[in-house]
Amino acid sequence: xxxxMKSLKICAFCPNTCRSxxxxxxxxxxxxxxxxxxxxxxxxxxxGNLEWNPETQDVLMRRDAVKxxxxxxxxGLNMTTILDDAVRSLNLR
Amino acid sequence: MGHSELLIEPSQDIKDIALPPELxxxxxxxxxxxxxxxxxPDRYAYSRDRLPYGLYRIRVGALPGTLPSAIVLPSSTDDxxxxxxxxxxxxxxxxxxxAGSGVLGGTIPLNGEIIVDLKRMNQIIDLNETNCTVTxxxxxxxxxxxxxxxxxxxxAGHYPQSISMSTVGGWAxxxxxxxxSSRFGKIEDMVLGLKAVLxxxxxxxxxxxARRSVGPSIKDIFVxxxxxxxxxxxxxxxxxxxxxHSEGCVLAFPSLQSGFDALKEIMQSELRPxxxxxxxxxxxxxxxxxxxxxxGKPILCVMKxxxxxxxxxxxxxxxxxxxxxxxxxxxxxGPYQHWEKTRYQSYSTQWQTDNYYMDTIEVTSDWTNVMEMxxxxxxxxxxxxxxxxxxxxxxxxxxxxxxxYMTIRLPPMENINAHQLHLQxxxxxxxxxxxxxxxxxxxxxxxxxxxxxxxxxxNQGMQILEALKKSLDxxxxxxxxxxxxxLAKGAIGLEFNKK
Numbered sequence: 250x251x252x253x254m255k256s257l258k259i260c261a262f263c264p265n266t267c268r269s270x271x272x273x274x275x276x277x278x279x280x281x282x283x284x285x286x287x288x289x290x291x292x293x294x295x296x297g298n299l300e301w302n303p304e305t306q307d308v309l310m311r312r313d314a315v316k317x318x319x320x321x322x323x324x325g326l327n328m329t330t331i332l333d334d335a336v337r338s339l340n341l342r
Numbered sequence: 343m344g345h346s347e348l349l350i351e352p353s354q355d356i357k358d359i360a361l362p363p364e365l366x367x368x369x370x371x372x373x374x375x376x377x378x379x380x381x382x383p384d385r386y387a388y389s390r391d392r393l394p395y396g397l398y399r400i401r402v403g404a405l406p407g408t409l410p411s412a413i414v415l416p417s418s419t420d421d422x423x424x425x426x427x428x429x430x431x432x433x434x435x436x437x438x439x440x441a442g443s444g445v446l447g448g449t450i451p452l453n454g455e456i457i458v459d460l461k462r463m464n465q466i467i468d469l470n471e472t473n474c475t476v477t478x479x480x481x482x483x484x485x486x487x488x489x490x491x492x493x494x495x496x497x498a499g500h501y502p503q504s505i506s507m508s509t510v511g512g513w514a515x516x517x518x519x520x521x522x523s524s525r526f527g528k529i530e531d532m533v534l535g536l537k538a539v540l541x542x543x544x545x546x547x548x549x550x551x552a553r554r555s556v557g558p559s560i561k562d563i564f565v566x567x568x569x570x571x572x573x574x575x576x577x578x579x580x581x582x583x584x585x586x587h588s589e590g591c592v593l594a595f596p597s598l599q600s601g602f603d604a605l606k607e608i609m610q611s612e613l614r615p616x617x618x619x620x621x622x623x624x625x626x627x628x629x630x631x632x633x634x635x636x637x638g639k640p641i642l643c644v645m646k647x648x649x650x651x652x653x654x655x656x657x658x659x660x661x662x663x664x665x666x667x668x669x670x671x672x673x674x675x676g677p678y679q680h681w682e683k684t685r686y687q688s689y690s691t692q693w694q695t696d697n698y699y700m701d702t703i704e705v706t707s708d709w710t711n712v713m714e715m716x717x718x719x720x721x722x723x724x725x726x727x728x729x730x731x732x733x734x735x736x737x738x739x740x741x742x743x744x745x746x747y748m749t750i751r752l753p754p755m756e757n758i759n760a761h762q763l764h765l766q767x768x769x770x771x772x773x774x775x776x777x778x779x780x781x782x783x784x785x786x787x788x789x790x791x792x793x794x795x796x797x798x799x800x801n802q803g804m805q806i807l808e809a810l811k812k813s814l815d816x817x818x819x820x821x822x823x824x825x826x827x828x829l830a831k832g833a834i835g836l837e838f839n840k841k
Contacts, residue, residue, distance in 0.1 A: 262400070263689045264392045264443050269485035269506040278461035278481070279415065280442060281379065281387035289390075289400075290383045296403040298356050299383055308383040323687055 253334045254295070256326050260288035263324070270321035271314045282311040284318050284328040291335045301339050309336055357408040357834060358382070359454025365432055369412065369456075372428045373421060379413035388413050388439070388457045393447035393791060394701040395764065397694065402757050406447065408834055410437070411454040417462040419539060422573050425458060426543045435819045435830050438569035440481060440512030443504045445702065446789025448516065448568050452823050453833040460511055463575065466490055475534060475550060477578045480511025485686075497584040499526030502785075503688040511574050516787030517566035521685060524609065524739040525616045525648075526582070528785060530565045537576040538564055541815035550578035563810065568787055569821035571814050588616065588648035589658060590678035593670040594630075594639035598622060599713055601641050602736075604668040606709050608661045609741040615661055617646035617737070619681065622716070624733040625749075629680065635673035643670065644678050699752035699760040703771050706781040708743035712736075715778040716746060722770050727763050729753055738784060745784035746775075788825045796826030 265285045271277040280286055287309055293299040315328045322328065361369065361380070370378060379385070389409050390396045396406030411434075416422050429436050435455040442449055451457065460481035467477040469491070476498070478487060484505040491497055500513060500520040512518070514536070519528040526532065535550025548561040564574055595601040601620045608615065621629065626642035636642065643665070647658045662672070693700040707715050716734060723732045731751035738745035750767050752760050772782045772795045782799050783792055797804045804826065811818070811827050823829035 259691050259695050262397055262695050263691075264504070264507045265441070266506055266687060266689060268441060269483050269489075271483075273464050273483075273486065275415075275417065275462050278459070278464065279379070279384075280439070280459055280461070281384040281413070283387075286387035289387055293383075293386055298403060298405075299386055304381050305383045308381060323689070324691055 253331055253338065256328075256331045257288045257291050257335055259324055260284050260322075260326060260328055260331070261292050266323040267318040267321040270317045272317060277314050277317065279311070279314075281308065282314050284315050284322075284332075287311075287315060287332055288328070288335075291332065291339070294339055301342065306336070356386075356405055357454075358385075359408050359411055361411040361434070361454075361456070365434065366412065368432070369414075369428055372424050373414060373416070377415045377417070377421065379415070382409070384413055385409045385411070388442075388459070389451060391442040391444050391447060391449045393445055393450060393789065394699070395761070395791065396447060396450060398699055398757060398760060398764070401697065407450040407452045408454050410451040410457040412456045414456060414458045415462055416458060416460065419537070419545070419575050422458070422539045422575060423543050423545070425456075426539055426541065426573075429456065429819050430541070430543060430817065433817055433819070435822050437821050438515070438573050440509035440515070441483070441507055443508045443512065444516055444787065444789055446516075446787050446791045448787060448789035448821070448824050450790055452790075453830045455822070455830075458573070460573070460575075461509065464509075467576065469494060469496070471496075474581050474583070475578050476581050477550070477576060478510050479576055480509060480514070480574050482510050484508045484510060484513065491581060492584055495584055496581045498532065498579055499582050500529060500532060500579075501685075503686055506686055507688075510577060510579075514565050514574055514577055515568050516789075517785065518787075519738055519745070519785035521737065522616045523785075524618055525614050528738075530562060532579045533561060533565050533577055534580055535578040536561055536564055536574055538571075539573040539575060541572050541817075541820050546572070566787070568789065568825045570811060570825050570827055572820060585616075585648040585650075585654075587651045587654050588646060589654060590644065590646045590675060590682065591658065591662070592673040592675055592678050593643040593645065593662075593665050594635045594673045595620075595641035595643055595665075596639045596669040598641055598716070600668040600670070601643055602709065602712060604665045604670060605643075605736070605739050605744070606741075607664045607668075609739055611660065611664065613657050613661050613664075614649075615645050615657065616648040617644065618739045619644045619735055619737040621735045622720075622733060625735050628733075629677045630673075633674060633676065635671060639669070639671060642677055644681050646678070693751055697754040699755075699764055700749065701751075701764065701768075702747065702749050702786075703768065704745050704747045704784040704786055705771070705775040706743060706745055706784045707775070707778060708780070711778040711780065712744060712746065715774060715780060718778075719748070719771055719774050722774060723750065723767060726766050726770060727752065730763075730767065743780075747784075790824055793824065793826035
């Protein structure tokens, strides 16, 4: 398994221990844009549960909460980089 | 009951029950497009919470339930009233949602319910320094709430392991506990008042007062209601001045029984350690490797004292005297420091990311039965499947009894076999707990998974709960199928709540 995929799994199954790093503004208070949710969505594309289409691509670009989590991940992951890698590899499929 | 009956065809299909276009349009008119999410990836992300059974399914490409049909992101009580009226008028079910950190499946959609994410309602409304109370909206993040209180010199005294990834409303909805519950109580001891939107769209207010004598506590109908009786929108909580002083200590006990005896006596002597954590031999061993103090005294106990310096010193001295009387020795602070460092980490990359089947089960026992209950569970778990990891600790300690928090873990195996064993283990633990007179849940709540035991726990009280539900929500639109209450018609058959 690639490092990116391994990191996506760690993040997707994590309950967002970084959650309190997200500010209280409205844009960040969407569960489906938390790091764990975006990782979960990427895995779903790999598993064939979601299509790699503009709708999914748009959702994966909502990165405000992910940016806030950088440096706050309990497990030392930089989810901005990892999600960028994941999106790149999905684009190449 | 055969265990296979508990498993209703786990399917790899993703059940997508979308809102009919005319209803989606109507909902947009009611709440506004900017507060709605309809895309499939968004709904996919909201289809789970942290129910371990759900994780086992997700790892193989399935989901625990269905996709929700829509996500609503309200930012006010007015929004919630509008959503409630819409759902009532159109007979659409909904699920109140905080941060989805529950481990019993309390927010899993089973029939395309609309998820109502309360996290935009996340402000502190009032901090009353005279009364030592705080009024907060239900969707506020737990850690952000505690940090805001700390900045003013206060604490809520509620520090669940999930504090960073849960909401204040979620704490109340599932009747949660923090790591300092022995000192400050559980959330039900902290809630003084609340506001809610009822399933008929009316507003409920339980005004916050110190104590009252006006019949049964309406507040307590909602604390622990897990979203089946309406939306909790606002809570007023008791708070405390934040302690300037704290001190940890580590003890090695010769046996589990000696540890129980000491903790019981400490609590019954009216001493108030902020934290007391006693670990069984299995969990002690993992935390005390290479510590000679534990040779011959294999049971680890971690304590934390806090408060006014003089009081802290007296409480520590008296507590340690009791512990020493039961054969304990003081040990190096390593295990205390490790606990402090990791106390809010509730996710194991080792056991949860990979293909193990891990779960935690917390029950309540009295002092009379705790040792025998622990020994019986420990033995019976191994009898079901010898390779099961089983460890326990006791960290919510009261004068009458305590919470036994257990970790079970099955090794990698076929999913279907693991599902059966996992449910067998749950059945065994809950039935042993009930046979010893305990409660089947201390602070994780009931959700979906524990529903089928609730009648045994509540006996005739279940009728009262059902009557309340029928009276407040006759169409069964608020979080149907949770808290041991009936599923909605057409809901998928994860029949956890049937026995």
